[in-house]
Amino acid sequence: DQDLKPMQRLxxxxxxxxxxxxxxxxxxxxxxxxxxxxxxxAFDVATSFADSSKATPLIFxxxxxxxxxNDLLEFAQSLNAVQKLDSISLGQGQGPKAATMIDRARTxxxxxxxxxxxxxxxxxxxxxxxxxxxxxxxxxxSYRLWLTSMPTSHFPALLLQNGVKMTNEPPKxxxxxxxxxMLKCDDRMLNxxxxxxxxxxxLFAFCFFHAICQDRRRFGAIGWNTPxxxxxxxxxxxxxxxxxxxxxxxxxxxxxxxxxGAQINYGGRVxxxxxxxxxxxxxxxFICREVVEDGPDYKFSPSGLFYCPEAASQEDFLRYLKTxxxxxxxxVFGLHSNCEITCAxxxxxxxxxxxxxxxxxxxxxxxxxxxxxxxQSKEDVMYELAGKILAExxxxxxxxxxxxxFPTKYEESRNTVVKQEAGKYNQLLSVLRSQLPMxxxxxxxxxxxxxxxxxxxxxxxxxxxxxxxxxxxxxxxxPLMAWHKDLNERVAFMRxxxxxxxxxxxxxxxxxxxxxxxxxxxQNYARANRYAIDRIDFDxxxxxxxxxxxxxxxxxxxTGCYIHGFFLEGCRWSYQKHCLTYPxxxxxxxxxxxxxxxxxxxxxxxxGVFACPIYKVLSRSGTLMTTGHSTNFVRDLALPSNEDPGVxxxxxxxxxx
Numbered sequence: 001d002q003d004l005k006p007m008q009r010l011x012x013x014x015x016x017x018x019x020x021x022x023x024x025x026x027x028x029x030x031x032x033x034x035x036x037x038x039x040x041x042a043f044d045v046a047t048s049f050a051d052s053s054k055a056t057p058l059i060f061x062x063x064x065x066x067x068x069x070n071d072l073l074e075f076a077q078s079l080n081a082v083q084k085l086d087s088i089s090l091g092q093g094q095g096p097k098a099a100t101m102i103d104r105a106r107t108x109x110x111x112x113x114x115x116x117x118x119x120x121x122x123x124x125x126x127x128x129x130x131x132x133x134x135x136x137x138x139x140x141x142s143y144r145l146w147l148t149s150m151p152t153s154h155f156p157a158l159l160l161q162n163g164v165k166m167t168n169e170p171p172k173x174x175x176x177x178x179x180x181x182m183l184k185c186d187d188r189m190l191n192x193x194x195x196x197x198x199x200x201x202x203l204f205a206f207c208f209f210h211a212i213c214q215d216r217r218r219f220g221a222i223g224w225n226t227p228x229x230x231x232x233x234x235x236x237x238x239x240x241x242x243x244x245x246x247x248x249x250x251x252x253x254x255x256x257x258x259x260x261g262a263q264i265n266y267g268g269r270v271x272x273x274x275x276x277x278x279x280x281x282x283x284x285x286f287i288c289r290e291v292v293e294d295g296p297d298y299k300f301s302p303s304g305l306f307y308c309p310e311a312a313s314q315e316d317f318l319r320y321l322k323t324x325x326x327x328x329x330x331x332v333f334g335l336h337s338n339c340e341i342t343c344a345x346x347x348x349x350x351x352x353x354x355x356x357x358x359x360x361x362x363x364x365x366x367x368x369x370x371x372x373x374x375x376q377s378k379e380d381v382m383y384e385l386a387g388k389i390l391a392e393x394x395x396x397x398x399x400x401x402x403x404x405x406f407p408t409k410y411e412e413s414r415n416t417v418v419k420q421e422a423g424k425y426n427q428l429l430s431v432l433r434s435q436l437p438m439x440x441x442x443x444x445x446x447x448x449x450x451x452x453x454x455x456x457x458x459x460x461x462x463x464x465x466x467x468x469x470x471x472x473x474x475x476x477x478x479p480l481m482a483w484h485k486d487l488n489e490r491v492a493f494m495r496x497x498x499x500x501x502x503x504x505x506x507x508x509x510x511x512x513x514x515x516x517x518x519x520x521x522x523q524n525y526a527r528a529n530r531y532a533i534d535r536i537d538f539d540x541x542x543x544x545x546x547x548x549x550x551x552x553x554x555x556x557x558x559t560g561c562y563i564h565g566f567f568l569e570g571c572r573w574s575y576q577k578h579c580l581t582y583p584x585x586x587x588x589x590x591x592x593x594x595x596x597x598x599x600x601x602x603x604x605x606x607x608g609v610f611a612c613p614i615y616k617v618l619s620r621s622g623t624l625m626t627t628g629h630s631t632n633f634v635r636d637l638a639l640p641s642n643e644d645p646g647v648x649x650x651x652x653x654x655x656x657x
Contacts, residue, residue: 006031014352019344022351045075045166049144052164055136057145059159061167067231068168072113072146087113095123102130102145109140117149128156174328177211179321181235187313195246198292201308202242202252204317205286206261208300208308210235212282212333213266219330219339220346221620222570222652225272237265258287272621274613274633281646282334301332334650336570338588356462382460383443389460389484390436394491396426397498405498411527413520414502417511422494424512428473428487435468474512475616475631504556505594509565509657514616514634518597521561525599537603540638541596544575553594560599566592566614566637570653579640580610580648592655595637610645611636614655 004012006028013024026038045068052058060068069087076082086105088098098114105112117124131145147163149155185203193199213230216223238261245253261267262276262283270276290298291308300306309320330339376384402422406415439456442449449457452468459466463479470476474490476483493510497503508514518538526533543562546552553562572590574581583590605611614634615622622632637655641648 014348018348019341021348022344025351045071046078048164048166049075052144054139054141054143055131055134055162057131057147057159057163059163059165060146060148061165062148062150063167068148068166069113069115071168076111081111084108084110085113086110087115089115090117090120090123092120095120095126098123099126099130105145106134106139106143109142111144111146113146113148115148117147117155118152121152121154124154124156128158131159131162173326174208174211174215174332175321175324175326177214178207179318181207181210181232182314182317182321185239185314185317190314193243193246195252198252199243199246200311200317201292201295202246202257202287203239204308204311205291206235206238206242208306209261209283209286210238212286213279215328216333219333219335219343219652221618222335222339222342222654223333224278225275225620226270228269228275230266230269234265234269241265252289252292254287254289258283261287274620278649278652281649284646285334285650301334303329303331306332334647336583336651338583338586339570339652341586342588378461379443382457383440385460386436386440386443386456389480390433390440392484392488393429393432393436394488396429396433397422397491397494399423399426402498405501411524413523413527414517417513417517417520418494418497418502420516421512422498424472425491425494428469429491431469431472435466477617477619502556505553505562505564507565508563514657518635521597522599525559529601531601535602536599538597538635538638539600539603541598542573542578542593542639543596544573544578544593546594557596557598560597562594562596564594565657566595566655567657568592568612568653568655569618570651571612571648573639577642579642580612580653581642589656605638608640608642609638610641610643610648610653612639612648612653612655613637614657616657618656620654 010021010024010028013021029037048058060072062068073082073085076085086101088094088101090098098112101112104110114127117127147159182204185207190196190200190203210230210232213228217227238257241260242257245256258280262280266283267276267279270279285300288298296307296309298307300308305324309316311317311320330337333339399419399422402419406412406418409415435453435456438447439453439460441447442453443457455468456466458464459469459480463481465473465476465478465480465483473483473487476486478486490510493507506517508517511517519533522536522538523533525531526536538560543553556562567589568580568583568591569589570583571580572583572587573579573592575593613620614637615632616634617632620632622630624630634657
């Protein structure tokens with residue numbers, strides 16, 4: 001360790017423990033530049049206002065869960081300037097109104113607040129022109145332009161360069177979040193109800209639920225498939241509804257409160273089907289009879305640290321909250337401790353991607369390595385890498401051979417699937433084998449470097465899949481070299497499918513559109529037995545007695561099919577108990593044995609199983625296609641479990657291809 005320079009230690013850490021890289025980079029900056037470069041400045045509108053002028057807009061960069069408008073209104077009130085503050089929320093058709101407002105404010109010396117600039121991208125160039133052509137001589141000194149926007153690549157660079165940038169993130173950590181909510185609930189509010197004890201405890205439970213919903217976002221896709229911007233107004237609505245029901249009904253309507261919270265107040269923002277199931281499972285932990293009747297004896301998590309205390313006042317609640325750990329353990333969210341590693345790795349990878357994105361084009365020109373050897377130029381690196389990938393890219397498959405080997409048959413729908421898959425891979429291979437030679441020529445100046453070829457070059461240099469390739473390729477989150485290796489394995493699988501016929505065990509990860517494959521298997525069963533296909537569904541059997549790699553499954557399944565290639569996150573398969581169990585420490589993913597998908601007529605789910613969702617990639621979120629299928633979600637997998645399904649729902653358990 002003493003022989004390595006600080007930057008070399010970071011490189012080693014990047015290879016061995018990427019989850020520790022973010023904290024190590026923070027320490028590196030402290031040692032090299034100073035601690036002030038890692039301490040975020042306090043959010044102070046007054047300080048930013050003092051740094052501004054009539055020619056410099058003040059820009060609020062929005063973050064999930066934060067609303068700087070209230071801070072601006074309070075600041076304007078402190079200067080007695082509320083009357084001269086005009087605001088408008090941008091959107092379709094609001095651009096001309098905003099332009100008129102700016103022209104009027106320039107001469108009158110008032111302030112203009114343009115909210116949500118990211119929702120009016122088409123008008124932002126006009127806003128840039130207005131600011132650029134502003135005449136200082138005819139503009140009042142007290143004029144100010146305030147802007148709020150989520151981060152977007154379409155925001156004008158001129159405004160960002162000239163403006164004063166501010167951001168204010170919501171409090172991090174469960175304790176700070178719940179404490180911030182309870183600070184707004186004084187004793188008068190807690191006692192302003194006909195059932196004050198039940199009201200105070202359920203209000204505390206709602207505050208806890210609100211913090212859980214917000215803080216799960218930091219765990220990425222295992223927290224929420226799609227991150228949602230839950231706001232304090234959602235909690236306020238729940239509080240008002242809680243007071244109404246307790247004032248008007250003698251019995252506490254727990255089911256109604258859960259429905260309003262999970263389906264309307266918070267659930268109204270939730271769009272993903274699996275997230276809707278998750279929020280219903282979470283609210284059942286906090287809004288229940290035990291919170292009111294058992295009090296501190298009812299725990300929100302297995303550790304026993306989190307519960308609703310015996311409290312007669314706001315101060316009692318705050319005193320309990322101060323005893324909670326500052327760093328929130330994942331178990332209170334229902335997640336496994338491995339999620340901390342997943343979260344840290346994602347943070348480190350995002351940081352490295354940002355470093356690559358801001359790296360200047362010519363920063364290696366004339367540079368030398370640690371041994372004095374000259375560093376390759378960017379063009380040389382891209383040229384060599386393009387040649388390597390081109391040499392390793394397989395040739396296109398002969399679709400006529402697939403048509404001959406797998407003719408269209410009524411009794412074998414999988415023939416159609418394999419031909420469609422081969423056509424999609426050929427389309428991708430054609431793009432690679434046409435763009436890579438052209439890019440190498442463009443680097444040497446033999447042909448024009450088009451925009452598409454520039455995109456290929458950026459992808460090669462940053463080890464990311466170019467957009468032109470991902471547009472016709474399979475869904476993947478892998479870096480370029482791993483993605484290309486995966487492509488070669490997929491093409492090899494398709495060639496073996498052609499040479500050997502339908503395999504006894506299918507590698508589902510190698511298929512572009514696995515939903516079509518499952519439909520083909522069900523269609524074969526329905527046609528063979530003259531059933532309606534919409535009455536067919538899959539029962540499954542996990543073949544943990546067999547090993548695909550050792551050739552235990554050489555004979556095709558009598559009905560349905562054998563499939564391998566599933567990986568589990570948030571849980572693992574127990575070979576001893578033959579069901580799902582908790583993952584091992586520091587084992588983020590585990591392989592699921594081969595699964596026998598058995599089509600059955602009018603199949604109904606049974607007790608003792610968890611409907612484990614199958615996704616193509618770890619991001620989990622996807623878009624709904626015109627066919628009704630998601631670009632990411634495949635289907636549910638009914639896996640045996642000795643635990644309540646809610647345990648795995650809150651743990652974010654899922655299978656991936």
